[in-house]
Amino acid sequence: MVDPRFESPVDRSIREAVERGDFDDLPGKGRPLPGAGGTGPVDENWWIRGYLQREGISGDALLPPSVQLRKELDAIDTTVAGFRDERRVREHVAEVNSRVVDHMRHPMGPRVPIRKLDADEVVSRWRHAREQRRTVPAAPEPAPPRRRWWRRGT
Template sequence: MAQVRDGERPYESAIDRAVREGAERGAFENLPGRGKPLPHLDDPSEDWWLRRYLDREGISREMLLPPSVQLRKAIDRLPETLAALRTERAVRDAVAELNVRIVEHLRFPSGPRISVQRIDADA
């Protein structure tokens, strides 16, 4: 830090000066959240802002996974998904929709190589 002689002001950047002048005018007095901690301070990870954005927009974090991983997860939770359905037609439609996604992936694979196979609706 530079030495300051009596009566002299230390160097102040344009930004520092604008903030100081705003504070002196009281421009920061009625801001929402004033006096409260920043919301992400309890999350030490670097991508806190991404998680907050996804949560705010209602986007599943699973959407960030590669398609092959998304499919594998959908296949793994298929028993729970089907258990919630009430009719055989609904079960067959859900399996058919998943099979369409699987076939599309098998035609044009992307992401890590993870084994995915079509589902037998009768099983």
């Protein structure tokens, strides 16, 4: 027990609450914290990961801006794959390039190799991917199984 003469106001409040029984009926009393206990190594950020998962937030939001930008540059083809026209693809590439230039002028975070995108290359890959999707025939639906004539009455 802590000597009351050296007890901080916070410690005193907690001790008084324990003596009153304020913590007796809390859910999970006597059980280890989720993610902190168990047989494996303790993950110091288990509660952050749990929060992000519960809220449906990507862990990429916690990355430094330079790494976020690099990941966006690497995934440009999948990002523009859903666009319907070339004008929208070029607008998106121009917007990403403006953020690349801003980052080059005022770098933040770790140094990551970043360069501007060539809009013509991205549009060319986008067109090629669209043509590939158009030429791939859709798989025909399998025919329902035929029933034999002698089992039709059952």
